[in-house]
Amino acid sequence: MTLARSRDPGDRERLLTGIIELCEAGQSAGAPTDPDIQRLLxxxxxxxxxxxxxxxxxxxxxxxxxxPWAPSALINILALDEIEIARPIIARSQVLQDHDLIRLMVQxxxxxxxxxxxxxxxxxxVVEAILARDEHAVLTALASNDTAELSPDSLRRLVGRAKDIVAxxxxxxxxPLLSSELAEQLYLWVGSALRDALTSRFHLDPETIALALDQTLRAAHRGDGPAQDGGIESDEDRAEMERSLVEKLDAAGQxxxxxxxxxxxxxxxxxxxxxxxxxxxxxxxxxRRAIDSNxxxxLALACSAVGIDRSVFPTILEHVRQLNGGRPGGGDEGARRAGSAFGPFTPDIAGMAFRQAVGAV
Known part of the structure; x- marks a missing residue:
């Protein structure tokens, strides 16, 4: 009671230490914690x-x-404290649940x-929440975490981001979870030292990879591809082949x-x-939602975001409407409105505006 009445920081710390020791002693003895006592603690x-x-x-x-007995509310407060205070809690506390960690990703x-x-x-x-945030430094920390529960799709998305994020x-x-298929994709973007490591680990043939990439690029430039390949059995197969083609073109800078x-x-x-x-x-x-809308x-915002010039967009819009049953609609008035998407702002701003606007469609 004397410690509790004192305003001295040292007395407060001694009181906290004494309560912790009591809790640890009870935990070691295996005594169940009464709910009323837990609320009081x-x-x-x-x-x-x-x-x-x-x-x-x-x-x-x-x-x-x-x-493990620490109060959840207290642990969450410490996890949001200055990083030097929060670090051991975030790294080790069993009290933090997945929803607590996801909240940290947001707040x-x-x-x-x-x-x-x-x-x-x-x-x-939690891995999905990290991928959704798409922060470069956080993704790099996740890639370095060998114990995280990475699904094949999660790892594929990380490898895809490696094209732009060198780290x-x-x-x-x-x-340890990298597959030979993803290793071939990663091979295109890394330096010589990492290429040697991938080649040794997965027994990759650099000449075979280079030849396959060259053939893909030639086929793309000739206009050959999934839409003309009679061996494709379904729309799903065609879509997958088109995705693969685009990924390889992107990886090659083409x-x-x-x-x-x-x-x-x-x-x-x-x-x-x-x-x-x-x-x-x-x-x-x-x-797809953009081109099916009115x-x-x-569509103009998306094109502006990737560097399409204002003068080229009317031709793109005309072709899309011809191939998509007249959509996106809006007629001549809609085409006029689309011109405002090529305003005096950067492609990044256009991309942000597109994501926000298409989310309401």
Whole structure:
């Protein structure tokens, strides 16, 4: 009671330490915690910690990081504290649940998010939240976390981002879950040292990879492809082959805005959708919603985001309407509105505007 009445920081810390030791002793003895006692402990800890100085909170964080009995509310508060205080809690506390970690991804700083991505044995749901945020440093931390629950699709998405995020390449090249198929894709983007490592690990043949890429590029430039291949059994097969073609063109640096007009002239609307989505880092369903709408300005924003010139867009719109049953609608008035998408702003701004606008369609 004397310690509780004192305002001295040292007395407050001694009181906290004494309560922790009592809880640890009860945990070691296997005594069940009465709900009323647990609520009382929660209240005591919260009151003391809110008023505690930084050094006390940091020592408390280290002490409680491995305590399974620690109050959930207190652990979540410490996890949102300064990063030096939050780090042991985020890294080790069993009290933090998946929904707590996902909330940190939304509410906390970039440093906190990186610590979440480094946490051992991350679940698939937290991995998905990290991928959705698409922060370069956080993705790199995730790629370096060999214990995270990465599905084949999650790993594929990380490898796909490695084209633009150099820091991802090294940890992915060494990741134990990397498949030979993804290794071939990653091979195109890494330097000589990592290429040697991938070749040795997966027994890759650089000449075979180069030959396959060269054949794909030649076929793309000739206009050959899935739409003309009689051996394709279904629309799903065709879509998969088109995705593969676009990925290889992109990996080789051959996927450019001019390619979009070429495939439209060849009557290959689905390939146009796939290529535009890849160029703008959009989702194909977003592009499909835009061209099926009555708002051609949505398609214009997507084209502006990938560097299509204002003067070229009317030709693209005409081809898309011819191949898509007159959609996107809006007539001449819609085409006029679409011109505003090529305003005095950067492609990044156009891309952000497209994602926001198409989400409401």
């Amino acid at each position: 929660d209240s005591i800890f919260m009151t003391l910690v809110v008023e505690a100085e930084r050094d006390i909170r940091q020592r408390l964080s280290e002490r409680l990081a491995d305590a 906390a700083t970039l440093e906190h998010q990186i610590e979440v991505a480094r946490r051992p044995r991350l679940s698939a749901s 991802l390449r090294s940890p992915l090249a060494r990741h 996927l450019r805005p001019g390619y979009l007009l070429r495939v439209l002239r060849e009557g290959r609307l689905t390939l146009f959708v796939t290529a535009l989505a890849r160029l703008g880092r959009f989702e194909s369903p977003q592009i 708002r051609p300005e949505l």
